[in-house]
Amino acid sequence: DTEVTQTPKHLVMGMTNKKSLKCEQHMGHRAMYWYKQKAKKPPELMFVYSYEKLSINESVPSRFSPECPNSSLLNLHLHALQPEDSALYLCASSQWAGGTDTQYFGPGTRLTVL
């Protein structure tokens, strides 16, 4: 089973709202990722957690705040977003297995900021 789940599927929020995206995997993977994808562009890495610790932050604005409560869950807290933040937000997970590591993506959350 290579399933990563994400909720909600769609989210519309105003620029003053606070919302959270959730991601869950039960594959025993030790690494989880957040990506942002704009239309007709490849996914763009935002954050990487390995063993529940933030290992990579790709200079993402502070209005995006990741959280990894345990090895199966990953959240992305959103606050004071801008319309240009509208995108497909993807979660992925992997075993963190070095050279053979393979990332599996969840279905994504389509975010619209008004």
Next chain:
Amino acid sequence: QKEVEQNSGPLSVPEGAIASLNCTYSDRGSQSFFWYRQYSGKSPELIMFIYSNGDKEDGRFTAQLNKASQYVSLLIRDSQPSDSATYLCAAVGPNSGYSTLTFGKGTMLLVSP
């Protein structure tokens, strides 16, 4: 600057033909290569990965890797209209701790009935 290059397409093939998708990469340290399929509005779905030089086959899909030429390809045999999607090539290497996928911009494949 690590780069993965793909022709954006669209690549148009008739149903039943072989579709050939190509990718080149600039980082000689890249060791693992991945092909993801992405339907419009959906998330990337892993099709194949390859680590070693040569061919790797899985059903109708064959991935080919030539590290000397820094070239990766994906062949899709007996193409079906349901194969119409954007195909993303990605690479990882030791410089990123194998954690960062460097994606190409993707090739759009159109399979006509």
